[in-house]
Amino acid sequence: MQRTKRTLFAGIATAGIAALTLAGCSSTEAEALDNGDRQDLTIAVFNGWDEGIAASELWKAILEEQGYDVTLEYADPAPAYSGLTTDDYDVVLDTWLPITHADYIEQYGDDMVDLGAWNEDAALTIAVNEDAPIDSLAELADNADLFGNQLVGIESGSGLNRVTTESVIPAYGLEDLEYTTSSTPAMLSELKAATDAGENVAVTLWTPHWAYDAFPIKTLEDPEGALGDAESIHSFGSKSFTEDFPTLSGWLEDFTMDSDLLYSLENAMFNEYDGDDYGPVVADWIADNQEYVDSLTS
Known part of the structure; x- marks a missing residue:
C-alpha cells in the first residue's frame, strides 16, 4: 500500500517552475506541526x-486533537511490518515480544525502531467455557469429544496460530482435533454461541482481551x-519514524496502559457497542479518563 500523495499543482507552464519550487517548499513546511x-x-x-485496535483508535483521537492527520490502515502482520521498513506505514502499536511476533522482528527489525513496551501483561x-470438565491442556486430547473434536483458532497469519500449530498441538497430542482458522470475529462468534447455549468450546485466545469479561x-x-x-x-516505528516524528516518538516511548484501563476501553468499543464507528465511543472513554489521557502527551 502506498500512502496517497497530495498533488499541489498541476498543468503549470514551464515559466513558473522556479516560483512553484518555492511554493512547494512552503507547502512541505505547512505539513509540519509546531512540535x-x-x-x-x-x-x-x-x-x-x-x-491493537483499541490503542490505535485511542491514539488517533488524541493526535487528531493535537492537529495530526491520522489514518488507520488494517493489515496482517507480515505486510504491516514490511510496510514499516519501506515507510508506507509509520507505526504499529501491537507487537508482542519476546515470542508471538519474534519471527517478524528477526526478519524486519533492523529497519524498524522499537519504541518500547506499553503493556507487560500479554499472554497467549x-x-x-468456565464450566468445562477440564482445567488443563494436558486433559484436552482425552476429552476432545466433549468439545466436538474441535479447537477454534483465529487468522492463519497470526503469531498465535503459529504458536498453536508449532508448539501447542504437538506438545499436547492434539493432532486429531480439527483445528480451524478463519478470523478473530468468527472465533468470538463461535465462543458466544457456545457459551450462550451452555455447550463446551475450546478457542485460541489471549490476554488482555475483553472476552474474559464478556x-x-x-x-x-x-x-x-x-x-x-x-x-x-511494544510499539514499533518505521525506519524514519524518530526523524519524522521526534515528539510523538517521545510520547510513545513513555506510553503505558495497564490491563484494567485497556479492558475498560476494549469493553466500551467491542462489547457494549455494536458498530465500527469507534470515534464517539473513544471520545466518551477519554472524557471518563481525561487525567490519564492528558498525561500521555504531557
Missing part, C-alpha cells in the same frame, strides 16, 4: 487484534509451557 512532527501519520493495525491462551470462560493450564510466558506489547 516538529510531520502532520500526516499512518498507523498499521493488525486485523482482529482488539488491543487456550480458553474454554463470556464465562477460563484459561486452560499450560504445564508444558507451550504457549510461552507472559509477553510485552
Whole structure:
C-alpha cells in the first residue's frame, strides 16, 4: 500500500517552475506541526487484534486533537511490518515480544525502531467455557469429544496460530482435533454461541482481551509451557519514524496502559457497542479518563 500523495499543482507552464519550487517548499513546511512532527501519520493495525485496535483508535483521537492527520490502515502482520521498513506505514502499536511476533522482528527489525513496551501483561491462551470438565491442556486430547473434536483458532497469519500449530498441538497430542482458522470475529462468534447455549468450546485466545469479561470462560493450564510466558506489547516505528516524528516518538516511548484501563476501553468499543464507528465511543472513554489521557502527551 502506498500512502496517497497530495498533488499541489498541476498543468503549470514551464515559466513558473522556479516560483512553484518555492511554493512547494512552503507547502512541505505547512505539513509540519509546531512540535516538529510531520502532520500526516499512518498507523498499521493488525486485523482482529482488539488491543491493537483499541490503542490505535485511542491514539488517533488524541493526535487528531493535537492537529495530526491520522489514518488507520488494517493489515496482517507480515505486510504491516514490511510496510514499516519501506515507510508506507509509520507505526504499529501491537507487537508482542519476546515470542508471538519474534519471527517478524528477526526478519524486519533492523529497519524498524522499537519504541518500547506499553503493556507487560500479554499472554497467549487456550480458553474454554468456565464450566468445562477440564482445567488443563494436558486433559484436552482425552476429552476432545466433549468439545466436538474441535479447537477454534483465529487468522492463519497470526503469531498465535503459529504458536498453536508449532508448539501447542504437538506438545499436547492434539493432532486429531480439527483445528480451524478463519478470523478473530468468527472465533468470538463461535465462543458466544457456545457459551450462550451452555455447550463446551475450546478457542485460541489471549490476554488482555475483553472476552474474559464478556463470556464465562477460563484459561486452560499450560504445564508444558507451550504457549510461552507472559509477553510485552511494544510499539514499533518505521525506519524514519524518530526523524519524522521526534515528539510523538517521545510520547510513545513513555506510553503505558495497564490491563484494567485497556479492558475498560476494549469493553466500551467491542462489547457494549455494536458498530465500527469507534470515534464517539473513544471520545466518551477519554472524557471518563481525561487525567490519564492528558498525561500521555504531557
